[in-house]
Amino acid sequence: MPLDASLVEALAAVLGPRGLLTDPGDLAPYNVEERGLYQGAATVVARPDSTAACAEVVRLCAQAGVTLVPQGGNTGLCGGAVASAGQVILSTGRMNKVRWIDPDGYRMAVDAGCVLADLQRVAADVGCLFPLSLGAEGSCQIGGNLATNAGGVAVLRYGNTRDLCLGLEVVLPDGRIWDGMRALDKDNTGYALRQLFIGSEGTLGLITGAVLKLFPAPAATATALCAIDDLPRVSRLLGLCRSLTGDDVTAFELIPRFGMEIAVAHLDGVRDPLESPHPWYALVELSTSRPGADLAAVMEGLLERAFEEEVISDAAIAGSLDQRAGLWRLREGLPEAQKHVGGSIKHDVSVPVSKVPLFIERASAAVSAALPGIRPCPFGHVGDGNIHFNLTQPEGMDKAAYLDRWEEMNRLVHDIVADLGGSISAEHGVGRLKVGELHHYKSPLELELMARVKKAFDPQGVMNPGVVVD
Template structure:
């Protein structure tokens, strides 16, 4: 970028909010897994919607690419600028106000730069919950959560980010501001523009605010950690949990033994909840509105039946909120716990819930045949079919050589996902990592429709170019 153009952008936000120092920019130029490194001459930190509007208007006028970046916690490179293209980074971290809380409507209207943990805290202070729960919730921001249609651990009961949002405020690439901050649960007035921007990964515009759904705070809460012989038993256990708990079943997480071993070994303070080792584990979370006693009796009834029917071999019920958090911490630390074991090829996939055991069995055969000694660290949200099918390198293998097989391993795993009519991206998005595979595996009419939408909203192609869809 020419210095005069950098100055024009800086004038919009003020010199102190236009970052050009390479050392300050450096952490923003690499994504969490280290797969993508980019470059950028400038990071802009607007303080209000009008400044965002002025930035995008100037970007369209000058053909400057804008890459929105929230907490930089994404896993597919959607938030990472390209190398050597002059992409300008845009963060809404200064736009972090809670604009309104409406307890009658059970909504909270927030700036897109609000950190997810902060939203949780404000909801709690008002006797409500915002149920989107992620391992990165201490740093991820609402704008990024919506732009990636984030999932997390409570999709089973509450849905993903799309289902948790009623309205949006969005700045278009032209600088126009769309105020769609409606709190309506019923609104059949034409095309649903909100749903176009949710999950678009910043390729159509910049989400600057959102109306979020709040829910009553549960009075009863029980968490249990169970050991099982097989993924087939886990599926049968899930069916039983649905039968007994109904809508009170707020979490049902599946974990292979290797994931528990890695986490106990590498994450300080975590211990194995059960005395004996089992091939598979399930974390069950129950929340009830009426009273703690109902959650207790429901969990006891569920585990009693599961043990009687031979679905579960052993189980531990959390006896305190601290122990419940410890069970969840084990599950949420599983991905990070793989790092000390060397290279890890990761997959964020979904298949129909009833097909999970068959998918697991076929995938294990295929990946171990491809790279003997490969260690499978599979875990995820069994209740909604989302499995993080992560594969650690064989013990003693060369890390870079193993990671060099990323594409080939993806083809094997994703080929099985397609066989089971699943999705190659359940909750992490497309970004750069899965862009080419999306184009290669989706029907041509779908890709064509996406391109038409992209061109209609962003004819100058300044919004997060080469993410989700490759530039023609």
């Protein structure tokens, strides 16, 4: 149903010519969804450049009974920013200023539309580190990272986005502005409201600003790719890394042999740094802010111990920044490499860290029994229990026929996740894609409480309907 012309006119008056998009060519990027599982149909995109303008857009839409879909960098993987005809996309891309930075207090306040990589650079320019790091960091926005509680490669050391946020500014579904931009580590003055908005995927309000934690910039890093002969040894290596380095482990990423093969075959500049193939690999990175620390020696000592205890069978240490970048290109390019070898059914799951090997073994056996020839590609943040359990189609199978078995594979994998006390969504969120799965695995009481929260904050259902709670 087309939007009422009077609403479009009112939005144009608030936003100006640069702030309202209605031309189909301009709308196209906002209606594209990363995985191609959904197609947006929005005919209006609002692009406010201030919190006050955001609030007025929300107020006008609520008054007109029109629902809103918040959108940041549009890099989400669960369909959480897809708008239907008759909905308004509220894009935060023009709100991209760093409001202030306090390097001595290790804090900065930013607009929600700031691109993650830009915030990393701003922090580095004053000798600090903003540690959130993920594959889409060149285009994703911090508001979206907060709305989905993004994870990434450094969660083991620094935590999820939730752990990096001290305060928020939020436009509520009725257009009022909640100013929670506090820079405090300790504030026990009632409910921690910001925690409700973080991870809510824009269903409770629109995040417009945030106060973020910074850390001392690393003075040294050491990176190695370790070859491992079986999954139980992966857990043993993680334990050695943490105990022998003073917990200087920043990242611990799992790569299967299949992942290595497709990365070498399809990614420019990627090669296997080891002489012979191995079933599993762990990409280990250490970092420290201690001046003069010899992390290269620490890494060498760690690997010597791992060899002695037969935990690893080979290893390659990055001897330069280019070699380090090459190892990370191997890991971060896996989703891209998978696109070259057929359809992929993806799972973003977490289990207790000690149960990661058991999960991978059980889930791989289950999907292989159901569909012989399927090619599991479990990889990712094994250091915090988050595995991207992606399943590549059997060679020669029709892609559409394979993807039609998505729900079947979901049930096999997610049942094992639930049995091991895990989560069906570790860092990508729920969006539209996993609403049904949420209802299958959450208890009735949890679903009731979530619905009550949604009703309390958004009784008219203005914000991102159909996402997380339906």
